[in-house]
Amino acid sequence: MKLILILITIALLGSPGQAAVWTDTNQWSAEWENQYSAWVKSEWNRYFFSRRLLPNGQANPYYGLRVDCADA
Structure with missing residues (x-):
């Protein structure tokens, strides 16, 4: 049981995540x-x-x- 939890944890932590809050509409420029x-x-x-x-x-x-x- 512990091995399964460890493997699930490794799989979840090792997978790439994406958390886009909004869609890009511009690029940073001069x-x-x-x-x-x-x-x-x-x-x-x-x-x-x-x-x-x-x-x-x-x-x-x-x-x-x-x-x-x-911060200041």
């Missing part, structure tokens, strides 16, 4: 890199996780999130 860079320059600052409102007036979903030194 244009997307420039758009992302512009977004970071306009939206990202040291208060990203601690400001209550976003620049457009919506509530910040990250407000109050505790970060450690690896």
